[in-house]
Amino acid sequence: MQLSDKSIIITGASSGIGAAAALLFASEGANVVLGARREAELDALVARIRAEGGSAVSLAGDVTEDSYSKALVDLAVDTFGRLDGAFNNAGIMGEIASVPAMEAANWNLVLATNLTSAFFAAKHQITAMAAAGGGSILFTSSFVGHANAGMPGMGAYAASKAGLIGLAYALAAEHGPEKVRVNALLPGGTRTAMAGEDPDVHETIASLHPLGRMAEPEEIAQSALFLLSDRASFVTGSAMTADGGVSIRLT
Numbered sequence: 001m002q003l004s005d006k007s008i009i010i011t012g013a014s015s016g017i018g019a020a021a022a023l024l025f026a027s028e029g030a031n032v033v034l035g036a037r038r039e040a041e042l043d044a045l046v047a048r049i050r051a052e053g054g055s056a057v058s059l060a061g062d063v064t065e066d067s068y069s070k071a072l073v074d075l076a077v078d079t080f081g082r083l084d085g086a087f088n089n090a091g092i093m094g095e096i097a098s099v100p101a102m103e104a105a106n107w108n109l110v111l112a113t114n115l116t117s118a119f120f121a122a123k124h125q126i127t128a129m130a131a132a133g134g135g136s137i138l139f140t141s142s143f144v145g146h147a148n149a150g151m152p153g154m155g156a157y158a159a160s161k162a163g164l165i166g167l168a169y170a171l172a173a174e175h176g177p178e179k180v181r182v183n184a185l186l187p188g189g190t191r192t193a194m195a196g197e198d199p200d201v202h203e204t205i206a207s208l209h210p211l212g213r214m215a216e217p218e219e220i221a222q223s224a225l226f227l228l229s230d231r232a233s234f235v236t237g238s239a240m241t242a243d244g245g246v247s248i249r250l251t
């Protein structure tokens with residue numbers, strides 16, 4: 001098992017990529033600490049993981065609040081004795097609007113949810129991991145963070161996802177000496193609630209990808225598993241794509 005006895009926080013665990021990661025990491029031996037806003041979905045996922053023989057706890061909250069990031073770290077340390085990894089994955093798309101038409105409230109919400117949350121998370125996670133002798137932090141960025149997707153109206157989302165790559169680089173340089181690895185994962189179009197359910201939209205997104213399809217959330221979770229496991233023990237400061245080649249087509 002690739003994550004035996006590792007204590008790992010996963011945010012955005014109530015659906016999509018985060019839920020797939022929660023199930024996969026638990027099946028690989030991790031003690032998972034699940035975070036998201038929707039308590040009922042988290043409770044159901046914890047029950048499912050336990051029924052399958054895994055180990056999980058959860059705490060519902062809002063990642064835009066510093067106190068919630070700290071509470072997740074405290075829950076991991078209090079329950080499992082330490083924190084080994086964190087998949088900071090919660091995110092929103094926000095409104096699709098050109099920058100001149102965009103409300104500042106949308107900009108602020110997208111940046112707070114996708115990027116400032118990562119700053120809060122990293123502060124508390126690095127402190128706990130450094131105390132435990134090291135660990136691994138992963139941010140869910142996006143291919144949109146480094147490639148022009150040719151999709152107007154994504155200024156706030158693109159800026160937040162590019163910011164995560166910059167933050168991962170900075171943290172990797174700062175905290176390598178404490179044996180904390182920090183990376184960003186850049187998924188391509190993935191079949192989750194964020195991508196909606198319109199088959200025409202799915203077809204358009206799929207056509208951008210050289211592999212000719214969207215990803216399933218479980219495929220993105222496999223890449224996250226690698227980056228959080230000891231198999232990636234020399235990988236830090238990396239922005240790794242799991243995007244069916246879409247970045248290559250767009251850059």
Ligand SMILES: NC(=O)c1ccc[n+]([C@@H]2O[C@H](COP(=O)([O-])OP(=O)(O)OC[C@H]3O[C@@H](n4cnc5c(N)ncnc54)[C@H](O)[C@@H]3O)[C@@H](O)[C@H]2O)c1
Pocket residue numbers: 011012013014015016017018035036037038061062063064089090091092093113140141142143186187188189190191192193194195217
């Ligand atoms: N689906 C895609 O095509 C795609 C592509 C690239 C990157 N991503 C990124 O993957 C990550 C996961 O998204 P997904 O596709 O699984 O979508 P999703 O909508 O299924 O999941 C988003 C998760 O984030 C949580 N969340 C959102 N705002 C929150 C907040 N303020 N506090 C706590 N939790 C919050 C939601 O509750 C949910 O669990 C996001 O960061 C997204 O930007 C998605």
